[in-house]
Amino acid sequence: MDETFMLMLSNLLHLHNSLDPATSLLSSTTAAAAAASSTSSATSSTSLLTSSSAAPLIFFTLSSLLSFLSASKQKSSPSSSAAAKNDAASASATAAASSSKNDAASPSSDYSVAAFRALTTEHIWSLEAPLREAHWRSLYGLSYPVFTTVVEKLKPYIAASNLSLPSDYAVAMVLSRLAHGLSAKALASRYSLEPYLISKITNMVTRLLATKLYPEFIKIPISRRRLIETTQGFEELTSLPNICGAIDGSHIKIGNGKLKHVSLNQNQYRCKYGYNSVLLQVVADHRKIFWDVCVKASGGADDSAHFRDSLLYNRLISGDIVWDKAINVRGHHVRPYIVGDWCYPLLSFLMTPFSPNGAGTPAQNLFDGMLMKGRNVVVEAIGLLKARWKILKDLNVGINHAPQTIVACCVLHNLCQIAREPEPEIWKEPDENGTPARVLESEKQFYYFGEGLRQALADDLHQRLSTR
Known part of the structure; x- marks a missing residue:
């Protein structure tokens, strides 16, 4: 029997003895055994039947109710534990999903190299051509084919500069700044880079456009x-x-x-x-x-x-x-x-x-x-x-x-x-x-x-x- 139930039953005996000392809930033999060990719970039905007080019956009813509650607690304990584990796992999964969603929605993840690479290699070609070009213009001010032309022409010069970022990613970053009028500080926050690095990349790309591509695309007729x-x-x-x-x-x-x-x-x-x-x-x-x-x-x-x-x-x-x-x-x-x-x-x-x-x-x-x-x-x-x-x-x-x-x-x-x-x-x-x-x-x-x-x-x- 549950230790908690035995403690409640012991307290109940002490309370009964103080209220009706003339009658014992237990037989003399059983009472002695109960006093010697808390694990024995054999009751004497004879003492209850022969008692002239109503207290024994009341206390027997209470002890039976406590015994039933104790047994119910023991049966439900494993399932409750499993449910608690399931609730914890569900809460953990929800938190993880929420965290993942927040990470995906954060500016740094939207404009990371990985996100840009996914856009250029997978997502961009899954769209219909008009949607693809409109989407690219909204980001970088020009369509994807024109963007790739710019990248191909600037790539050798950017590669020679030992820039730690991919050439197409650097060009996209600068085009985004030019198209939307963003400051170096605003762009740095978006791309999780230092403002001085944004300025350095902007200066490099615009200088290449103004010198290397100028003679090819701005010509006197x-x-x-x-x-x-x-x-x-x-x-x-x-x-x-x-x-x-x-x-x-x-x-x-x-x-x-x-x-x-x-x-x-x-x-x-x-x-x-x-x-x-x-x-x-x-x-x-x-x-x-x-x-x-x-x-x-x-x-x-x-x-x-x-x-x-x-x-x-x-x-x-x-x-x-x-x-x-x-x-x-x-x-x-x-x-x-x-x-x-x-x-x-x-x-x-x-x-x-x-x-x-x-x-x-x-x-x-x-x-x-x-x-x-x-x-x-x-x-x-x-x-x-x-x-x-x-x-x-x-x-x-x-x-x-x-x-x-x-x-x-x-x-x-x-x-x-x-x-x-x-x-x-x-x-x-x-x-x-x-x-x-x-x-x-x-x-x-x-x-x-x-x-x-x-x-x-x-x-x-x-x-x-x-x-x-």
């Missing part, structure tokens, strides 16, 4: 085939012959904290729109592909000064670029030219509007409208650039690395345009409010020749369109 294709594309759009590109500038905003190490006057970075910036200059073709990029000026400079400081200007002035396509317009020898707004100087190779406010003759105003339609191509190209690579909306890299980061985004933009990637909603630039550019003394001959060309083009356009 010198070849006759591409030159004809470009001029025909612009003529279909504007009815103006021999346009080979459209030029414009754009301010790339930079945080004030990125200028703290600038030794010169920081006010030079304050642009006309009221924030600190560096100035980007691009020339685009009719497909919104950049064929020249320059980032050499702080935000305080104007478009004309930046243009004159560019390599493109020096090559055009010196005649280093030979456009192998010329036409005759009303007796004028017209070589391919680029178009821009009134913030640029009128030159023989750069056509600008007659008037910024439509104050010219009907022929001049018609020419201005068509020229600005051609110029709008580069405005849209810049809008696409900033829409795709959101880091350009508020640049969060050091000022020394700003130019290469901007140029790298231009290279990636061209890759997207060449691959015919879907165009996102265009980022709207502030309205242009610059003053007309003045002509330098050294440019006078180009200006006078440009004046004659512009008027001849305007008169020819007006005549052609008015007779249709």
